[in-house]
Amino acid sequence: MIVITGATGNVGQPLVELLTEAGRTVTAVSRGTSAPLPTRPGVTTAVADLTDVATLAPALAGAEALFLLVSGAGAHVDGPALMKHAEAAGVRRVVLQSSQAVGTRPGAASHAPLVELEEAVRGSGMEWTILRPGGFASNALAWVPMIKEMGAVHAPFGDVALPVVDPLDIAEVAAAALTEDGHAGRTYEITGPVATTPRERVAEIAAATGRAVEFVEQTPDEARQQMSAFMPPVVVEGTLAILGQPTADEQAVSPHVEEILGRPARGFGEWARRFAAAYEV
Secondary structure (H helix, E strand, C coil): CEEEECCCCCCHHHHHHHHHHCCCCEEEEECCCCCCCCCCCCEEEEECCCCCHHHHHHHHCCCCEEEECCCHHHCCCCHHHHHHHHHHCCCCEEEEECCCHHHHCCCCHHHHHHHHHHHHHHCCCCEEEEEEECCEHHHHHHHHHHHHHHCEEEEECCCCCECCECHHHHHHHHHHHHHCCCCCCEEEEECCCCCECHHHHHHHHHHHHCCCCEEEEECHHHHHHHHCCCCCHHHHHHHHHHHHCCCHHHHCCCCHHHHHHCCCCCCHHHHHHHCHHHHCC
8 A cells, every 4th residue: 555645736636646556555634724635446545644754654554665755845844753663564665855955956945945854865774766856847837827817927037947847757657756766765856858948838829729819027126015915935945946947957958867777768748738618718
């Protein structure tokens, strides 16, 4: 049995589907505060809050592997305690979804909790694999209300390119790491196949939906004000730094998706076509 935390999210939901389609039994875990947990054959559901790691213990009983995804960049999670619970339950393999910024921006306050969580995972007695995805293609779903209401996207740094990743690729890599040998002790960077700009991604959405969508560039201060409505200040600043002044490593395309899955990473256009209905008026 495989335990999947964050099972209602952009990665967790397709990961549950991939594993059950492959005949694996899954315990799908969520905090129970957002979308409903998946109900399908082979899936048991559980509610747990990883800021209180003891709440996860019942779900770990009988598990052989754990996919660990902590919302809020890993804030307030006792990583060593969490690893002890997993080991005590007999879990032998853990896959952590971390962030590319842990490697590209060492010392950044916005990702310090994930640094600590990575250290706890590496220090455990289990086989471990760490995934460090870059920016998600699915972040473009935040543009849905603007596109529906105004036929436009307001965003900063319109011509700064990043190789955003399709969450489905992260899920497929995670499924491989959870179920196949050969991934223990590895840290994988997960990116898309090419760096694209926000302006180009808006054009891809327009092409996928068949409607005109204008790109309107925000100032950094305008973006900061908008993001502050749902992000802590330290995360806002860390995000703006990556979006506006990415390092060379953050703009580079990683080979890891193709190495693991045997095919190129999915591009943003493919993601946009898959989610085109979300932008319909």
